[in-house]
Amino acid sequence: MDAIAIIERGKLSLETGITPKPVKHSSMKSLYPKTYHLRHRRQGLIVFVTMSLMILGVSFPAFLFTPIGDAMRAFAEPLRQIGIVTPLMQGPIDSGVTAQLKSHPMVARAIPAVELEMVVQVPPLAWPISIYGVTENDLKELLTLFSVHVQEGRLPRPNANEVVLSEAMALNRELNVGDRIGQPVNEDDPNIRTEMEIVGILSPTNTGNDLWLGFASYEYLTSHELYVSHSIHMLTIPQGGQKAGMDAFLREEVNPDLIEAYTYD
Numbered sequence: 001m002d003a004i005a006i007i008e009r010g011k012l013s014l015e016t017g018i019t020p021k022p023v024k025h026s027s028m029k030s031l032y033p034k035t036y037h038l039r040h041r042r043q044g045l046i047v048f049v050t051m052s053l054m055i056l057g058v059s060f061p062a063f064l065f066t067p068i069g070d071a072m073r074a075f076a077e078p079l080r081q082i083g084i085v086t087p088l089m090q091g092p093i094d095s096g097v098t099a100q101l102k103s104h105p106m107v108a109r110a111i112p113a114v115e116l117e118m119v120v121q122v123p124p125l126a127w128p129i130s131i132y133g134v135t136e137n138d139l140k141e142l143l144t145l146f147s148v149h150v151q152e153g154r155l156p157r158p159n160a161n162e163v164v165l166s167e168a169m170a171l172n173r174e175l176n177v178g179d180r181i182g183q184p185v186n187e188d189d190p191n192i193r194t195e196m197e198i199v200g201i202l203s204p205t206n207t208g209n210d211l212w213l214g215f216a217s218y219e220y221l222t223s224h225e226l227y228v229s230h231s232i233h234m235l236t237i238p239q240g241g242q243k244a245g246m247d248a249f250l251r252e253e254v255n256p257d258l259i260e261a262y263t264y265d
Contacts, residue, residue, distance in 0.1 A: 077209050079264035081145050081243070083250045085110075085234040086260045092232040094258045101234055106242040106249055111138045111235040114221040117191040118165075118181060118214060120172040128191070131163055131214035132235065133221035143202070145237060148211050153177040153200030159219045164200035168210035177201060193226040 085101065087093045092112075093101075101110040117128035134142065136158055143149065148166065156162035165175065175181070175198055182192030202211060221227045238246040247263035254261060 083236040084262040106246040109237040133216040151203035165214040
């Protein structure tokens with residue numbers, strides 16, 4: 001028994017000459033948290049609140065930012081296969097840069113693309129996901145590169161206001177083939193300034209990471225008056241086994257005053 005329990009049971013009465021009034025309830029486990037709390041309610045409350053705040057301070061950021069970090073890694077997944085070169089000025093990439101990209105031995109293809117953005121929800125934030133306008137032949141090559149196929153519907157036709165979305169994007173926004181995105185039907189997508197019909201859904205060919213990309217017609221976007229101000233990017237495809245080398249070339253050798261290069265690192 002500890003000193004507190006002994007006093008409560010009147011065991012020190014011979015030494016003090018005072019017989020304390022026995023308590024009705026005493027515990028042989030006076031140092032247990034429950035016993036401490038019952039005897040020291042105010043101090044116990046302070047300790048409880050302090051510990052709760054400490055736990056919350058550690059767990060809440062992890063709870064909040066872990067899904068966001070996972071989403072950002074998923075959104076960057078296409079950069080495992082390609083590099084993206086964006087002009088710093090409006091319009092197409094400088095012709096000298098374009099020639100440099102197409103002639104480099106580590107670059108297999110440099111595909112011109114117009115970028116739109118569709119917003120998806122990753123609580124508590126909203127994130128823009130790219131929809132690239134590319135030609136029909138370039139789209140087929142990109143689908144092979146990303147290991148995806150048309151699960152439902154078809155691919156966009158040239159010169160048509162049509163898009164194909166990855167399954168992940170469609171599920172996030174609860175969209176189906178035949179639905180429309182863009183203005184004025186959906187104000188959540190201010191970057192898409194015309195109605196675009198969803199004509200297909202893409203699904204991974206093999207089990208693996210979801211693709212977060214969509215595709216539209218290059219011819220439609222480059223000829224429509226509402227999109228003529230959009231920059232024309234280059235999607236660079238590496239030669240076999242040369243992705244790291246191509247990324248280094250884009251970051252270190254292409255004029256940074258003219259373009260910005262996005263690579264996976």
